[in-house]
Amino acid sequence: MDRVSQMAIIGTGLLGASVGLGLKAAGFRGRIVGVGRRPESVQEAIARGAIDEAAPDVPQAVAQSQLALVAVPLSQFDAVFKQIAQGDHEDLVITDVGSTKQEVLEAARRRLAQPQRFVGSHPMAGSEQQGPGAARADLCRNKPCILTPEPDTHAWALERVEALWTMLGMRLIRMPAQEHDRQTAVISHLPHAVSVLLVQVAAERGGWQIASTGFADTTRLASSNPPMRADILWANREEVAASLEAFRRRLDRFCDLLSRGDQEALLAMLQQTKQRRDQWLKRQGRFLEVSACEAPQPQNKPENNATASEHLA
């Protein structure tokens, strides 16, 4: 971030404002200008100390900046890239926080004169809250950030974007945009859809009065920002549909197992699944525990230690 004397944050919501706060906390000495559709959001980001000042519009925000962060809902990317193109210059690097990457890359190729200076980013940090009032300097810390550079992306542009996320304490992971979209469908968009369906079943069949932390955790994502989530599901609809289909096949097997009365297979399935998740948690736990309240896992060994697993196959 040494080459960045001014940075533009386009969209001063939860994530945009958190990036500003995080940079200030990490000692970034450049100027941070912000621009957003809602003036009160920009003003709140200034009041929170997340940005230094408001820019009148996107072209002017990027014209003097060496780095621009697009942190708007997915449905606005096309329009924002058009505006960036009006203030674009040779030393400007553009990145984003969009939750799907193929659609964003297509928009960048369509609207920017030099998409080689655009680097797709997806900081996996969020909350079911929204707006700059909920911003936190440590929102990104220890979370994964996925970068989806293309074969023709300028190396110096990629470096600048990596410096940004590194300064915020993120763990960088590079992968192709298509791979990103497949994986996020599995571990983010599908869980969100499932959360929504769980709430609907409770609304249909009752149980709210006795619902406790298990229900609260499994449905937390259903409280996420609806327009943002609808945008994401729509932008990534093909991969989301494929994940939903895989989920449905698993659901059928589960129902089948229950109706067959195969208690042994049911237990084996639960043991294998727990083992797989605990394995992951053990590896990721030190990152997760910073922000989530997931309790440390007990060291119980599953009785069935088979690695080749019927149910996970």
Add this chain to the structure above:
Amino acid sequence: MDRVSQMAIIGTGLLGASVGLGLKAAGFRGRIVGVGRRPESVQEAIARGAIDEAAPDVPQAVAQSQLALVAVPLSQFDAVFKQIAQGDHEDLVITDVGSTKQEVLEAARRRLAQPQRFVGSHPMAGSEQQGPGAARADLCRNKPCILTPEPDTHAWALERVEALWTMLGMRLIRMPAQEHDRQTAVISHLPHAVSVLLVQVAAERGGWQIASTGFADTTRLASSNPPMRADILWANREEVAASLEAFRRRLDRFCDLLSRGDQEALLAMLQQTKQRRDQWLKRQGRFLEVSACEAPQPQNKPENNATASEHLA
């Protein structure tokens, strides 16, 4: 609990030991004896201060007690009730912590001489951890506890059991056993099953490396104790199957909406679902925040404020 000079805890695992610790912390002056299948578990409960001493067996544990708490896996209830019958006496009240209630009540009617002194309880407190080592004095505090008295349950027995859970700071809710089993299928057993399926889809399609707090929360229940969970799913299989069926109908509608490309209906669905959950959370939040890390909800008003909801209907 004034009438209880000795209490027997049968099964000194997470919940049994937490009840012991909680009673001591709340100033219970009676003696607490414990009995369990695994001697090391009982010894650990003593070492933790959760029980005063080990009883040699169930009949002797209950013979001198005025209250017996059955905190064993569901599959052992039948055998434990038989043993209780051998030490039973007119001033003994029996309750339990079983996660399903119809099957437990049937076992009580089958095995106990006077099932009118049995009161079904389901303290909605737990953790994905297990064993007395994970016990906490405040595990039950502010959580709901469901009681399922029958028409012929003795009023004084119900009072004694209510005094137990009240002393631990639980919120008491009475309902018929069948209603309990229907509601817990919706808000506990279905979410658990769905957590398991989400882990399976990730094992099939990948994404572990980038999985973050959203995935961790929605799959937390998949790390629960497999034998305990298999017992629960099996004991409540009819209601679980009905909930899975309702879930599948919702899943089909969701997939249909996505493939139709109806973005407006998708957004409306997400808004209605968020509204329903936030409403619940607002009412329950003060209880939940004691133990879960669910962040306080923002006060954003959903744009679509319709109360009559297509998707939740």
